[in-house]
Amino acid sequence: MLTKTIVRKVVNSTIRPASHMAVLSRREIEQLRDVTGTGLHKLFRKCALAVLSSGSQVDSCEELMSMYPDFDIQVSERHQGIVLEVNNAPAGAFVDDQLIEGIRYHLFSILRDILYLRDITSNHKNISPNLQISHEIFYRLRHAGAFHPGVKPNTVVCWGGHAIPVEEYDYTKEIGYYLGLRGIDICTGCGAGAMKGPMKGAAIAHAKQRHKSGRHIGLTEPGIIAAEAPNAIVNELIVMPDIEKRLEAFIRLGHVLIIFPGGVGTMEELLFVLGVLSHPENKDIELPIFLTGPASSGPYFDSVIRFIEMTLGATSLNLIRKVIGDPELIAKLVNDALLHVTRERRQRDDSFHYNWSLHLDEAFQEPFLPDHESMAKLQLSRDLPTQVLAANLRRALSGIVSGNVKEQGINAIREHGPFQITGEPELMQAMDELLTSFAQQGRMKVQGDYIPCYEIVTDSTA
Template sequence: MSYEVMNAMIEPLDRLEVLSRLEVEQLLNNSSGGLHHLFRSCALAVLNCDGELDDGRLLLERYSDFDIRVHQVARGIRLELLNAPARAFVDGKMIRGIHEHLFSVLRDIVFVHDEITNNANIDLSASAGITNAVFYILRNAGVFRSMRASGLVVCWGGHAISRNEYDYSKLVGYELGLRGLDVCTGCGPGAMKGPMKGATIGHAKQRIDNGLYLGVTEPGIIAAESPNPIVNNLTIFPDIEKRLEAFVRTGHGVVVFAGGVGTAEEILYLLGVLLHPENRGIPFPLIFTGPESARAYFARIDDFIVQTLGEEARQCYQVIIDDPVAVARAMHSGVEQVREYRRQMGDAWYFNWSLTIDPVFQHPFAPTHENIRGLALHRQQPPALLAANLRRVFSALVAGNVKDEGIRAVEQFGDFEIHGEREIMAPVDALLSAFVAQGRMKVTAENYRPCYKISDF
């Protein structure tokens, strides 16, 4: 099947620093040490906005002739697009939001390569070094300049959700926007797009013309969750762990909508952080919400959390069903508590320095078959550490479902083998089975085949 494509030559809408010859060479270099493959795949994902695919490999195969080249010109740089998805253009002109996102991809890939990965002053083996890297990436992207005093609410949820759940997420975003709150999501479709879309209407009614719609992503997931053009600040992190840390460092609270394994990964990450002894007493509002049809979904999530992490974890969140106004009021009140706490502690409003994040949540986890088999999934460890290992399980399943390298690994070596204590594996199996039955694993739910096997001891 053929898909409509276009060629184009574009320049930055605003000022972008001129690239050095070395940086241009890296972006054109397709070898293992070059950046061209990474730049090309992320750029293609941006151009495929509102696409129906959530499979990184299929996207690259569908547009196998796509290419992007960087040209140095007298006034800076220019991007040449070859065989780009036509959906990114209107009457032959690129949609402005997509145009901005392309140069955000360029900015972050170059910055991370030059100023983070290859910077001798940043120790990525140390917890403080990783946090500093997250801070520098956000600062370079201009996130802190865009943040307003009203507060930033992170919204998590699945890309493969029902229309009813999507409309509900818009209503919540609308109520948040009416209260002046800004929205940050994983920047993709579904529950990541809905709150932003709703917030734009709420902001417009309040005559707020500088609202922040922050999209936070990483190269492994961007093809499956192409950024929606409502995002007015797209920031790309080098891996999922730094992406997750960026959410909790910049956000003043989190709203979770219904989702699949990616949403479960995010929940486990945040609960693991909040369960750390040094974070007790630090206000961080966390709300699970959805329409009435999602009540059973969140009851299962709640049961899973208590069965695996214990009753203490339940105290970290509240569940509000089918009431967008109550969600927004509770979040607005929670953000005010965060504001007062940070004022008393002298902590920054734009970056949560006080929050302790254990290194086990920061170091990248490679979802290989060997690493997954070796995960410690038992109760003979603190709940926070168990949450970290469970988070890695769901991270591996995200890779096996939608990431190019994860899909290929499953095809080559077979399903991921998840092995652990029966009291832990039974709730995991029940939750995953529910996700499959409810079509929450992939957009193409009817064709979904699980990429995992579960066993216990």
């Protein structure tokens, strides 16, 4: 007796998502590829085949799998987002080799909910603490709709002071205008001054260019909102849990950094990114940094550069480029830098929307709670690795920001007096000169005379 062989039509295809599920974390992709008992591949394969067999009269998972034993579905990461590679899928789900839209919706719905179920039931034991934090930041940004898959690198992060002179504010607005004429999006700390100016300039330029999808992203955190309340131009406001996650979000979401004149907070941000980029694992990462301001801000940047050279050294200094008094040139340089970033992301096959390749040590991720004890214990010596020194200097400045503007820090200073910052004599002298120059330039306090919330103490044993 002859056995009749049933030949079923199958299709191989690449399926692109039409939803926010175009963006998955590295951890989620690993789970979907994992074929072990703890992975999600087997479950996703079964569910996907059921969806692709929509309309079939088969009501048994086992029978369906036996009908399509060679069916497989794999998640592949691209710099513009993820795609699903399906092999030997039921042909009835396709029209002219294109997946039916309703089935595409169902396919990515099950992907979304399988991952969500795993996320709320898994304790992530197999992932290191620093990667857990990077994934948490990714999830928060995705939840806020911050990722636009398929869009080439186009986001410029602007850091600078919220209380700056009119001339400097006008300059930041000019920079934003020339960036906006080129269709570039702006991300800032969402406050006033150097955070508002670039957005305002870009908004005008976007309107002139009839660019209706211009993004003005504001990243903040609860402890600083009172000092830097969101300006009215922000059209995407994202609140991160603490200052460290806010800073990491900036450098993973943004593609180029512009540093305008500012105070201690701006210096804290600059030390953060220089410290991260100083790590040996990040030596090939493209994250261009420009320092710029009007001609009158020359003394400010001279102080900043002297401090970086004295503390972190020439290697860190080579990571930044200073351009004074030329907004249009900065816009052209930024536009060119975005092209370099795009090429580099493609070469590494890293996503455009989230810089996964950056390595961050725990020192840049663990929340630092500045009080008198933690500030006094900070190790500040040039004998430390560059990235460790940068992390500790960043923490010291974070404590000063807290003592200047945050309720908890102000109350601590009021009760126990100034924070004590101790370190190597030459390094402490450099810090004292930097902070004194900020005070003399009126960058430590919006109005009135500044009373320091800190004392610089030379470590006699250093």
